[in-house]
Amino acid sequence: MKTILYIIQKEFKQIFRNKGMLPIIFVLPLLQLVILSNAATFEVKNIKFGYIDNDHTSTSRALVEKFNASTYFNVLTDFPSETLASSAMLKGEVDVLLQIPHYFERDLQKEKHNNLGVIINAIDGAAAGVENVYVTQIVQRFNQNIKVELLQVSDQQVQPAVIETIPLFWYNKTLNYKTFMVPGILVLLVTMITLFLSGMNIVREKEIGTLEQINVTPIKKSQFIIGKLFPFWVIGMGLLTVGLILAKVIFNVPMLGSLPLMYLYTSIYILVILGIGLFISNFTDTQQQAMFIAWFFTVIFILMSGLFTPIESMPKWAQTLTEFNPIRYFVEVMRMVMLKGSGFNDILPQLLKTALYAFVMNGLAVWSYKKTT
Amino acid sequence: MNNNNVIEAQDLTKMFGDFTAVNAISFEVKKGEIFGFLGANGAGKTTAMKMLIGISKPTAGKAKVAGFDVYKQAEDIKKNIGYMSQKFALYDDLTVKENITFFGGIYGLSRKRIKEKSKLLIKELGLEEVENQLVGSLPLGWKQKLSFSVSLLHDPKIVFLDEPTGGVDPITRRQFWEMIYKAASEGTTVFVTTHYMDEAEYCDRVSIMVNGKIEALDTPKNLKQQFNVANMNDVFLKLARG
Numbered sequence: 001m002k003t004i005l006y007i008i009q010k011e012f013k014q015i016f017r018n019k020g021m022l023p024i025i026f027v028l029p030l031l032q033l034v035i036l037s038n039a040a041t042f043e044v045k046n047i048k049f050g051y052i053d054n055d056h057t058s059t060s061r062a063l064v065e066k067f068n069a070s071t072y073f074n075v076l077t078d079f080p081s082e083t084l085a086s087s088a089m090l091k092g093e094v095d096v097l098l099q100i101p102h103y104f105e106r107d108l109q110k111e112k113h114n115n116l117g118v119i120i121n122a123i124d125g126a127a128a129g130v131e132n133v134y135v136t137q138i139v140q141r142f143n144q145n146i147k148v149e150l151l152q153v154s155d156q157q158v159q160p161a162v163i164e165t166i167p168l169f170w171y172n173k174t175l176n177y178k179t180f181m182v183p184g185i186l187v188l189l190v191t192m193i194t195l196f197l198s199g200m201n202i203v204r205e206k207e208i209g210t211l212e213q214i215n216v217t218p219i220k221k222s223q224f225i226i227g228k229l230f231p232f233w234v235i236g237m238g239l240l241t242v243g244l245i246l247a248k249v250i251f252n253v254p255m256l257g258s259l260p261l262m263y264l265y266t267s268i269y270i271l272v273i274l275g276i277g278l279f280i281s282n283f284t285d286t287q288q289q290a291m292f293i294a295w296f297f298t299v300i301f302i303l304m305s306g307l308f309t310p311i312e313s314m315p316k317w318a319q320t321l322t323e324f325n326p327i328r329y330f331v332e333v334m335r336m337v338m339l340k341g342s343g344f345n346d347i348l349p350q351l352l353k354t355a356l357y358a359f360v361m362n363g364l365a366v367w368s369y370k371k372t373t
Numbered sequence: 374m375n376n377n378n379v380i381e382a383q384d385l386t387k388m389f390g391d392f393t394a395v396n397a398i399s400f401e402v403k404k405g406e407i408f409g410f411l412g413a414n415g416a417g418k419t420t421a422m423k424m425l426i427g428i429s430k431p432t433a434g435k436a437k438v439a440g441f442d443v444y445k446q447a448e449d450i451k452k453n454i455g456y457m458s459q460k461f462a463l464y465d466d467l468t469v470k471e472n473i474t475f476f477g478g479i480y481g482l483s484r485k486r487i488k489e490k491s492k493l494l495i496k497e498l499g500l501e502e503v504e505n506q507l508v509g510s511l512p513l514g515w516k517q518k519l520s521f522s523v524s525l526l527h528d529p530k531i532v533f534l535d536e537p538t539g540g541v542d543p544i545t546r547r548q549f550w551e552m553i554y555k556a557a558s559e560g561t562t563v564f565v566t567t568h569y570m571d572e573a574e575y576c577d578r579v580s581i582m583v584n585g586k587i588e589a590l591d592t593p594k595n596l597k598q599q600f601n602v603a604n605m606n607d608v609f610l611k612l613a614r615g
Contacts, residue, residue: 006478010467017466017507213462215428218452219479372428372447 003219007227011201015231025197029189029239033246037182044130049073050094052085055104063100066142072134085119095121096131182253183334184307186243191327192298194236194270198229198277199294200287202369207286215371225366229274236270237263247338256341265333265347268354272326275361282368301327329354379404379531379562380425385434387420394420396585397434402531402564402578407557409576409593410566413613416582418566419459419535425564426456426533439530452480455524455532459539461516463523465509469500472508473523480527494522514545521552525561532556534565538572550575570606579605581612588612 015021049067053060068075076094079085088094099117101107108114118135122128205211214224240263247253255262276297284290303309304318305327311319322328329350336342344351380402387395395417402408412418423429425438427447436443439453463472470491477487495504498518503511508519517537524532534553538546550572557563565576573579573593580590589596589612593605600608 003479003481006475010464010471010475013471014464014466208465209458209460209462210464212428212458212460213456214479216426216451216454216456217476217479218448218481372430 003223004227004230007224008230011228011231015235025193025235025239026242029193030242030246033182033185033189033243034250036185036188037178037251044127044134045072047073047131047134048076048093048095049098050076050079050085050088050096051098051100052079052082053100054102055100057105059105059108060100063139063142064098066138067098070134070138089119089121092121095127096135098135178251179253179339180335182247182251183338184305184331186240186247187305187307187327187330187334188302189243190236190239190266190270191273191301191330193239194232194273195277195294195298196291197235198232198274199280199290201232202228202278202281203284203287203290206281221366221369221371225278225369229278232274232277233267233270236273237267240266253338255338257337257343261344261347262334262337265330265337265351265354268351268358269326269330269333271358272354272361275358275365276326278365279361279368282365282370301325304328305331307331323353326354326357377403379440380408380436380438380564382421382425382436383434385421385424385436386432387417387424387429388432393585395424395431398582398585398587399434400580400587400590402562404530404562405557405560406577407553407563407565407575409573409579410564410582411568411570411573411579411609412566412582414568416613417585418582421582422533422535422564422566425450426454427451452527453530455527455529457517457520457524457532457534457537459535461513461520463508463516463520466507468507469495469504469511469519472519473526476523477526482527490526494526498522514541517541518545518549518552521549525556529561531562531564534563536566536568538567538569546572570604570609573605573609581609583612 015025051064051067053064064075064078067073073096077088079088079097082099085094085097089097097117097119099119101115101117104114104116116139118132120128120131120135202211205214244255244259244262248255277294280290280293280297284293304311304314304322304325306322307327311322311328314322333342333347333350336347340346378401380400382401383399384397385395385399386393386397398421410418410422420429424431424443425436427438427443427450431443438450441447441449441453443450464475467475473491473494474487477490482490495501498515500515500519503515508516511519521532521534521537524534538549541549546569553563553565553575565572567573576593578590578592579596580587581596582588589599589608591599596608597604600611602608602611
């Protein structure tokens with residue numbers, strides 16, 4: 001026990017003495033949280049909108065005005081011809097093109113329905129889908145207005161039966177993207193920093209030759225590893241704390257569940273990450289190698305975590321793979337506890353899987369750390 | 374094991390794939406002896422030493438260090454030996470005092486003992502003025518002396534020195550050897566590798582390794598007689614050139 005304290009003391013001294021490392025540990029993550037939470041959004045805004053008005057009537061102008069009024073669309077240009085419009089789309093100057101046909105107003109009044117042509121740049125399929133929904137909504141609303149007017153004109157008393165759906169969004173009522181992203185990005189911070197620090201730490205001692213000196217002392221493997229990893233565990237918990245405070249102060253993300261539960265889960269989760277870091281450290285000879293391998297895993301873990309894309313829409317085999325992704329569980333737990341107020345029993349499956357993962361990873365790490373080669 | 378022997382190696386061999394780095398070497402080192410372990414670069418000295426200090430498993434052969442088997446009791450060996458590697462291996466980003474405290478701590482010395490030891494050691498090395506400076510800022514010679522003293526912190530039975538005076542000036546080398554003599558006179562066995570043949574003359578006995586084998590082992594005086602030359606340098610050249 002005393003031996004471990006000596007190592008912990010040494011590690012903390014080295015961490016806080018490393019002037020190049022401190023900003024990486026404490027400042028970068030916070031910048032990341034602030035920048036990413038604002039930038040990494042799936043909301044589609046500022047859509048470059050163009051139209052070809054072949055009708056030039058008050059109705060067609062009113063329709064364009066609806067788009068202009070929407071905060072999602074930036075109305076760009078009235079293209080005189082289709083050729084010009086398509087070349088603008090080719091150049092990326094416009095995302096959505098609305099074609100208003102000849103006799104749009106006349107046909108609408110006469111035949112009570114009409115077709116509008118919409119062309120959407122679908123290189124980003126997800127954004128195109130969202131844009132399609134926006135356009136449809138605006139046009140439909142516009143259309144209904146007209147219907148009402150028409151009805152009054154013809155003095156009909158029967159109201160058209162319109163079935164309207166009123167969506168109710170639970171847990172994130174305003175569909176605020178930050179509320180959704182901040183907990184996830186917090187997960188990234190805690191994970192990346194602890195993985196990189198722990199992954200590079202032991203291999204660094206290998207590089208500078210001090211590990212050999214440690215290996216000729218009678219120190220026990222477990223003592224050395226606990227002493228080495230404990231400081232990073234503390235740093236991980238510290239990052240979580242700072243991150244949660246920022247989430248509350250800057251983004252006003254609700255914390256519906258219990259904080260101690262959040263900490264309990266995170267304390268086990270960090271063990272998994274430290275185990276992985278140490279495991280990487282054991283199989284590499286330079287910090288550079290360790291860095292690359294850590295990156296490889298972080299990228300896969302992040303993209304398959306459900307943080308940016310829902311796991312439900314992944315192919316079956318990929319969904320199975322995510323079972324082995326610790327970040328997935330952390331993202332789930334973070335969102336469940338913070339946004340849904342889930343309790344201990346709700347997150348128990350994730351908690352157990354994470355604990356098992358921690359046990360296996362650290363077991364492997366200790367096993368693969370060899371004092372004698 | 375002979376009671377007087379603190380190191381006994383018999384046909385100790387280490388192979389890396391097809392390459393035989395250490396080829397069935399056998400020797401003994403007596404208690405309190407200064408044993409010079411010579412050889413050209415790549416002759417297998419460091420590999421042999423790593424097997425003796427328990428951080429590299431031999432491929433074949435037997436060896437006992439401080440009475441413990443290198444295969445099964447490597448951790449017991451580690452309690453009884455000190456080691457100073459070729460590469461400076463104290464922490465550059467810790468101060469002189471902190472390095473002493475850390476290594477004292479992991480060898481299990483009590484806080485009180487660490488305090489006493491570090492005071493004494495800093496005084497002996499004349500490092501009072503730099504005791505709170507980072508080790509990385511010290512000149513190489515000072516670092517090497519500090520490193521040697523740290524390897525003796527826990528009063529080991531044997532201390533292994535791998536080219537301890539590489540790259541230091543003649544005055545510091547001299548002081549270093551005075552420290553080695555002092556340790557030996559206090560009963561510590563010293564196992565030292567070096568490339569300086571004048572240093573080989575200071576050893577009680579010397580072995581010379583060529584291509585993984587020990588080609589000669591005796592006192593410097595006998596070796597010179599045997600090869601009929603005036604100094605160890607010529608002994609070495611005769612052997613190493615084949």
